[in-house]
Amino acid sequence: MNSTDAKGVMVVLSGPSGCGKDTVLNRLLEMDSRIKPSVSATTRKPRCDEIEGFSYYFLTKDVFEQKIEDGEFIEYVQYDNNYYGTLKTEVEREIRAGNVIVLVIEVKGAANIISKYPDALSIFLMPPSTTILEERLRNRGTDDENTIKKRLAIAADEMEKSRIYKHVVVNDDLDKAVRTIYDIIKVYASASQTE
Numbered sequence: 001m002n003s004t005d006a007k008g009v010m011v012v013l014s015g016p017s018g019c020g021k022d023t024v025l026n027r028l029l030e031m032d033s034r035i036k037p038s039v040s041a042t043t044r045k046p047r048c049d050e051i052e053g054f055s056y057y058f059l060t061k062d063v064f065e066q067k068i069e070d071g072e073f074i075e076y077v078q079y080d081n082n083y084y085g086t087l088k089t090e091v092e093r094e095i096r097a098g099n100v101i102v103l104v105i106e107v108k109g110a111a112n113i114i115s116k117y118p119d120a121l122s123i124f125l126m127p128p129s130t131t132i133l134e135e136r137l138r139n140r141g142t143d144d145e146n147t148i149k150k151r152l153a154i155a156a157d158e159m160e161k162s163r164i165y166k167h168v169v170v171n172d173d174l175d176k177a178v179r180t181i182y183d184i185i186k187v188y189a190s191a192s193q194t195e
């Protein structure tokens with residue numbers, strides 16, 4: 001993408017837990033230095049490979065609720081008994097810098113963003129099937145059986161809501177899905193520049 005472009009773009013990327021959103025995001029970050037991740041805040045406990053300020057800002061419930069009261073989030077939700085939210089500061093910084101900021105968030109938060117910011121580019125990453133999604137959730141070995149069951153139930157609901165997104169991309173081949181998403185972002189970013 002052209003580094004002289006001045007106007008930033010907000011991209012919302014959703015998809016069920018285990019569908020490969022984080023892998024896709026990491027690949028996009030390697031492909032283009034203008035693509036930046038939005039680091040969310042959460043009250044969930046860090047997983048063993050997660051880093052504060054990089055994977056998430058890990059907050060206590062009290063601190064998170066104070067930030068809600070202070071209007072620091074552009075969206076937040078309760079998901080699987082924890083809070084997750086996108087901080088205004090994360091998005092504003094990159095939009096001002098003319099970058100592409102990618103929010104990897106679940107469907108309810110995405111619906112809030114889509115109605116508040118109709119210009120946002122929204123993409124839903126669809127797993128090839130629920131059986132494959134279940135396999136991926138088990139294989140990553142980060143969640144217990146109860147969590148996996150809850151996440152599969154949430155996934156079914158999320159896939160049904162995929163119609164609110166501007167684009168749905170099936171992740172049956174990672175390279176292909178990444179390339180498709182990158183092309184969608186590129187076209188959208190250049191169209192925003194000429195508006």
Ligand code: 5GP
Nearest residue numbers: 017040041077084085086104105106109110
């Ligand atoms: P996980 O616990 O697996 O990291 O995330 C659970 C779900 O929360 C995922 O679908 C993830 O994309 C979503 N999520 C992460 N950050 C945010 C956020 O700031 N807002 C919303 N609405 N969802 C988020």
